[in-house]
Amino acid sequence: MQILPIFFPLLITSLHAIPRGRRAVRNRNEGDINSLVGVGQYLYQGDIAVVKSRARRAVIRQKHKKWKLPMPYSFDRNFPSRSRQRVLEAMQFWSEKTCVTFHENRYVYPHVSIFEGNGCWSFVGKQPSLREQSLSLERSCTDHTFVVAHEIAHTLGFYHEHARGDRDQFISIDYSNVNPNLTFAFAKESEKQLDHQEAAYEYGSVMHYSVDQFAVNTNRPVIYARDQKFAQAMGNRMRATFQDVSRMNVLYNCHERCANTLNRCQQGGYPAPSDCSQCVCPDGFGGNFCETIEAHSVGQKDNSDCGGVLWASETSQTFYGAVRTRVHSNSVLPTPEHCFWHIRASQGKSIEIQIKNIISPCSMSCSFNALELKLSNFTMTGPRFCCDEHIYNRYSQPKVFQSEGPLAVIGAYARYDYLDFNIEYRAV
Numbered sequence: 001m002q003i004l005p006i007f008f009p010l011l012i013t014s015l016h017a018i019p020r021g022r023r024a025v026r027n028r029n030e031g032d033i034n035s036l037v038g039v040g041q042y043l044y045q046g047d048i049a050v051v052k053s054r055a056r057r058a059v060i061r062q063k064h065k066k067w068k069l070p071m072p073y074s075f076d077r078n079f080p081s082r083s084r085q086r087v088l089e090a091m092q093f094w095s096e097k098t099c100v101t102f103h104e105n106r107y108v109y110p111h112v113s114i115f116e117g118n119g120c121w122s123f124v125g126k127q128p129s130l131r132e133q134s135l136s137l138e139r140s141c142t143d144h145t146f147v148v149a150h151e152i153a154h155t156l157g158f159y160h161e162h163a164r165g166d167r168d169q170f171i172s173i174d175y176s177n178v179n180p181n182l183t184f185a186f187a188k189e190s191e192k193q194l195d196h197q198e199a200a201y202e203y204g205s206v207m208h209y210s211v212d213q214f215a216v217n218t219n220r221p222v223i224y225a226r227d228q229k230f231a232q233a234m235g236n237r238m239r240a241t242f243q244d245v246s247r248m249n250v251l252y253n254c255h256e257r258c259a260n261t262l263n264r265c266q267q268g269g270y271p272a273p274s275d276c277s278q279c280v281c282p283d284g285f286g287g288n289f290c291e292t293i294e295a296h297s298v299g300q301k302d303n304s305d306c307g308g309v310l311w312a313s314e315t316s317q318t319f320y321g322a323v324r325t326r327v328h329s330n331s332v333l334p335t336p337e338h339c340f341w342h343i344r345a346s347q348g349k350s351i352e353i354q355i356k357n358i359i360s361p362c363s364m365s366c367s368f369n370a371l372e373l374k375l376s377n378f379t380m381t382g383p384r385f386c387c388d389e390h391i392y393n394r395y396s397q398p399k400v401f402q403s404e405g406p407l408a409v410i411g412a413y414a415r416y417d418y419l420d421f422n423i424e425y426r427a428v
Contacts, residue, residue, distance in 0.1 A: 028367040029237050030120035030147050031213050033140050035182070039119040045160055046185040046214070047121045047151070051129060065125035066157055066252065069099065073135075074106035076115035083142040086334060087114060090148040097245045097280050099254035099273035100156060112155055120147055125157040145334045146237045150206050153244070157251055161201070161208040162223065162234075165189045170201045171234075172224045182214040186222075199250075202243045203230035204381025210235025210365040221364065229383040232366040232390055238336045238413050242268075242282040242379050249273060249280075266290045268379040282378045284340045284409040297337045299325065305420075306339035306412075312351050312427040322420040323412040332368055336413040345406040345427035351375075352428045353408060354398040355391040360419040362387035369419045373401055374409035382409070386419070402428065 027033045030047045034040035044050045075084055091102045105111065109131045117136030127133050135155055141147050162171060165188060173186050202208070203225055211221045211234050225231045249255055254273035261271045265279035269290035272278040281290035293309060300306040305322040323339045345351050353373065360369045366386035374382035383401075385391050393399050406427075412419050 027140055027143075028210060028365065029144070029213075029235060030141060030150060031185070031209055033138065033147075034119040034121065035179070035214065037119050037138065039121070040185065040214070041181040043119075043121050044184070045163060045187060046182060046209075047119070048154060048159075049121050049123045049134065051123070051127055065128070067126050069252070070101035070103035071156070072103055072105045072108040072111035074104060074111055074113055074132075076113065079114060079116055079137075080139060080142075083116065083137060083139060086142040086145055086148055087137065087152075089145050089334070090152055093145070093149055093240065094152065094156075094245075094248065096274055097272065098248045098252065099257055100248060100252055120151055122151045122154040124154050124159055143332060143334060144237050146206055146239055149240050150237065153207060153240070153248070156248065158207055158247070159189065161205040163187060163189050164201065166201065170203070170226055172226065174220070174222055174224065177215050177217055177220050177222050179214045179216055185209075185214055199243060199247055200380065202241060202381055203227075204233040204236045204241055204384070206236055206240040206244050208234050208236065210367060212364050218364075230381075232364070232370065232386065233372075233381050233384045235365045235367055236381065236384075237367065238338075238370070238415070239283070241381055242280070243381075245280060246270075246379075264289050268377075283381075284342075284374060284378065284411055293342050294340045296339045299337045300339055303339070308341055310341060310343045310425070312343055312345040312349070312425050314427050316424055316426045318356070318422060318424045320420070320422050321410070321412060322418060323414045324418040325414050325416055327416045332415045336369075336415045338414075339412045341410040343403075343408040343410065343425055347406055349406050349427040351403040351406070351408045352426050353401045353403070354424045355385065355401075356398055356422040356424055357388055358385060358391060358419065358421045360386050360414070360421075361417055362389075366390075368415040369417070370413050371419060371421055372411040372413070374411070375401060376404040378407075378409060382411075398424075 034047055040046045094100050110133055112135050113132040114135045116138055120137055120141035122135045123133055211223050211231055212218055213222055215222045257273045258271035258276035261276040263270055267282050267285050267290045269279040269281040272280045279290050284294050286292055286294040296307045323337050325337050327333050343351050366384050370384040370386050372382045372384045391399055
């Protein structure tokens with residue numbers, strides 16, 4: 001692997017200087033893995049390699065740092081076959097929903113060289129000074145399809161959501177609980193340098209770190225959502241969101257491909273740049289025009305408690321839902337099993353929801369299993385929960401949620417064991 005200079009505030013090192021450490025055994029994301037193997041402190045914001053750092057943005061602004069598509073890449077000859085498959089799955093995700101394409105060709109320069117290094121890290125955007133641009137994915141990184149998708153998004157030009165210059169309107173950082181060697185991982189970008197495409201801040205972006213990322217005391221948060229409903233939405237690596245996909249489409253001008261196509265897509269969807277006759281739909285919606293519910297994952301085909309359409313009346317009703325895996329706590333699925341429900345009411349009504357209980361592996365960040373409520377803007381991630389403590393108020397009563405209109409969308413995700421829940425709902 002060629003030596004590439006890395007420059008950070010108060011830190012000058014090289015890729016060869018990144019030390020070898022123990023392998024990550026159990027992890028949630030690239031930040032955890034890099035901390036466990038001992039490389040996080042050598043990388044900008046915990047997983048970004050830098051040649052020169054003058055202007056860093058939510059997404060790159062400089063045209064010369066965007067890749068000419070298809071993006072050329074190569075696999076190191078020793079890169080494991082299982083890891084290759086995970087990379088191809090992540091690439092396929094981006095290609096199906098955007099105009100971004102990839103082509104394996106080690107004889108084109110510059111190209112991205114994917115290898116099994118120490119930790120999960122990438123440069124941001126094309127680095128014109130490099131003939132071979134490194135993307136490191138150790139084996140534990142490829143346990144998670146959307147950790148790989150996160151690093152590929154960096155390579156294509158994405159920075160972290162929590163590094164936006166306007167982030168203080170949406171989150172606060174408790175630096176007293178951050179590992180002292182990793183405080184720079186929460187560096188904030190200047191508004192003058194920021195290009196966030198005028199997109200709303202998304203707590204659930206695949207580019208956002210977890211509530212307790214790099215915590216000294218893992219029982220306390222590091223990142224506090226100013227809107228507390230979204231505390232457990234941060235750190236999502238279950239799937240890249242509709243907004244993540246939309247930003248990629250804007251970055252690479254993908255919408256131009258369907259400029260002459262009538263947009264018949266509903267719920268904020270739009271024609272898919274990869275096939276203008278299809279729609280890119282918000283999470284939870286499917287069908288030809290996002291007019292129906294998103295299909296459940298293949299592993300739930302025999303689960304009668306997975307998904308459906310419910311009608312709310314003014315009389316309270318209850319339903320039980322579940323998403324199940326055949327994987328237990330010593331392993332995780334690379335992508336989650338999922339189910340969706342739509343609760344509908346008559347026009348002019350809204351829907352009141354109480355989650356009575358959740359039975360699932362419980363964690364502060366709901367990184368592996370989560371129940372999601374979408375109650376208003378369906379193009380954005382909704383509040384997520386995985387523990388009873390998330391759904392009860394300080395008086396031990398279930399919190400009451402209310403949709404802004406006659407539709408509520410419920411999503412359930414599980415990467416190991418199961419997630420069961422009971423919900424009470426009515427039209428108001």
